[in-house]
Amino acid sequence: MNIKFGNFVVDKDGILVNGNYRMDASRLWETREFKGVLLWDWLIHLTEKTWVTSETVGNLNTAFFLAQDLFKNQKPVHASEASIAQTLYVQKQMLENDEEQERKRASKNKGKETILKDFDINDDDFEYKEIELL
Numbered sequence: 001m002n003i004k005f006g007n008f009v010v011d012k013d014g015i016l017v018n019g020n021y022r023m024d025a026s027r028l029w030e031t032r033e034f035k036g037v038l039l040w041d042w043l044i045h046l047t048e049k050t051w052v053t054s055e056t057v058g059n060l061n062t063a064f065f066l067a068q069d070l071f072k073n074q075k076p077v078h079a080s081e082a083s084i085a086q087t088l089y090v091q092k093q094m095l096e097n098d099e100e101q102e103r104k105r106a107s108k109n110k111g112k113e114t115i116l117k118d119f120d121i122n123d124d125d126f127e128y129k130e131i132e133l134l
Contacts, residue, residue: 003066006059007051010067017060018051025071028064029079038080039087040064047091054095061088 003010007018014025023042030041043064046052052060065084068075 001070003063005063005066006056008059008063010063010070014071015063015067017046023064023067025067025074028068028071029075031080031082034090037086037090038082039090040082040084043087043091044094047094052095054099057091057095061091 001010001012009016013022014028015023017023028042031038032041032044033039034044043061046060047057
């Protein structure tokens with residue numbers, strides 16, 4: 001079984017990204033706490049990578065949640081449920097911040113190419129906004 005979403009391939013072992021970065025099926029349920037909210041760790045971790053952008057994040061999320069469903073028999077009994085809504089909202093804020101930083105960098109460094117993605121949700125300049133649930 002190989003199901004491809006852009007550069008993300010769900011296979012028998014989990015998710016393979018760009019042909020060389022592996023998310024093992026047994027680790028799909030890892031979470032992290034951020035400002036009192038439990039988030040899906042892989043979705044936040046990979047959003048910090050240069051190759052996850054507004055254009056590719058949909059493929060990442062689709063592959064991730066499909067893989068969680070396909071490998072649900074490997075979910076640890078003690079695994080906590082992270083908030084999908086909060087994870088996606090933080091992810092959106094991260095990408096918007098990256099794009100804003102890139103716009104500022106581009107206008108400041110016209111004619112120069114920048115490939116560094118130096119954003120981290122733990123930085124003091126990241127303004128977290130909690131999603132308001134109806």
